[in-house]
Amino acid sequence: MAKPPVLTPQSEDFPRWYQDIIAKAEMADNGPVRGTMVIRPYGYSIWEQMQAEVDRRIKAAGAKNAYFPLFIPESYLTREAEHVEGFSPELAVVTVAGGKELEEPVVVRPTSETVIGEFMAKWVQSYRDLPLLLNQWANVVRWELRPRVFLRTSEFLWQEGHTAHVSEADGRAYAVRILHEVYESFMRDVLAMPVVVGRKTAKERFAGATNTMTCEAMMGDGKALQMGTSHELGQNFAKAFDIGFQSSEGQQELAWTTSWGVSTRMVGGLIMCHGDDAGLRIPPRLAPVQVVVMAVREDDAVIERCRTLAEELLAAGVRVELDLRTETSAGRRATDWELKGVPVRLELGPRDLAEGAVTLVDRIDGTKQAAPLHGITARIVSVLEEAQITLFAEALARRESRTADVRSIPEAVEAASTGWARIPWADLGVAGEAELGNQGITVRCLVMPDGSLPDADDTPGAIAIVARSY
RNA sequence: CGGGGAAUGGCGCAGCUUGGUAGCGCGCCUGCUUUGGGAGCAGGAGGCCGGGAGUUCGAAUCUCCCUUCCCCGACCA
Structure with missing residues (x-):
């Protein structure tokens, strides 16, 4: 007698499957205010892994982190005509603070081109100050009409890069560089997601940009998700905020700016790209937990061997978690780890121990087999590498077909x-x-x-x- | 904002047509037996049925108003 499925099957109702998995894998909850979300520890640990990988690449591309305020004077938004037109409908505006009506309302940032533009103008005087390469990790608020956890929430977390350059060609080159060296590389090599890198049409362009470039991924149901964008802003914001500089020839010129970002939406994309009817499947290079070592039952020798096994893996640089909760049935725990998409599960019980082996369950290819404890670390490392490749290949094959x-x-x-x-x-x-x-x-x-x-x-x-x- | 739904223990739902102040599954707590694929049994805790007004001896149930949420469209990282 088969138990009912843990999740609504994807083929039955994909959106329902998505909601189920977010709840059961303990990724997030809906917040009390419409469209907001609470990111739970497991979901947040995935975001932290994403941040670390993206941050390293951004720094390698030369940008430096900074932080700008959450509140922006409303008047800043109106300085760039297309920008204000694009964002007005979804702004959250504070009109009362400290118990009284504000002289000028402040908006909660929907993105920071304006406030950063204002400060770039102060900091840039000479061509020697360029390029100015900034990035910030922040939360932004956009009052979206139809929110969906991770994919489109009223408040979300992201990084936004903002740069200023001496020429259009320099700005473009940098926007393209970020697109490939930071975003595409991260998505392909870490998220195991093949993305199409292309140029947005005028209709889909960012409000205030002269060119928007994007990374698009195919989800499990065949729909597309914009995973990240990089914009050339031309001199639009330089004009609006007077980001000027004196060139090497002594001429006063306007800078050329770019902006680019990826957000917590990527978590939703990851779920819908690799997840299956048993739960998430997290690519090993991203996984906060790559291997879970599970004691199948209460037994001193088993527990002890689990501990040393975890230590061996840890020493080899594997992100490992010990599961010694033998008061909960092994079946329940196995199901929970599958839901969370941990790439490899090592089940150790008295039977395995007697044979000098461990049961190795590969979440990515679904196989389960006995593996000798001797040399297990090397084996795990190769299984993880293989899993990373398999996930990418599967996603690519789906997109092509x-x-x-x-x-x-x-x-x-x-x-x-x-x-x-x-x-x-x-x-x-x-x-x-x-x-x-x-x-x-x-x-x-x-x-x-x-x-x-x-x-x-x-x-x-x-x-x-x-x-x-x- | 347009078109559809729905508000009942933590979650998912039934009860409403034919009024008599709540029930099921999961989860939670305790105990025992279990533990190799979501454990079983027994005993418990937990809800003024979204809010307000009305009809009535009596409202989760009928009437009116309000609020919120979900789904489909326009907006978007």
């Missing part, structure tokens, strides 16, 4: 019901983009046939990736 090359709008609509469509931008155009929009389908990005980034909105030969999205 569910992406269709088409030439017409009806074909694109058909393809978008199960996955993505690739259609020449010349065959679609702004009118076709609008038509797809009426059916809930968007152009995720434009890419060149060789996978590179188009230089402009109308670069000949560009291919549009169209899909339904989160």
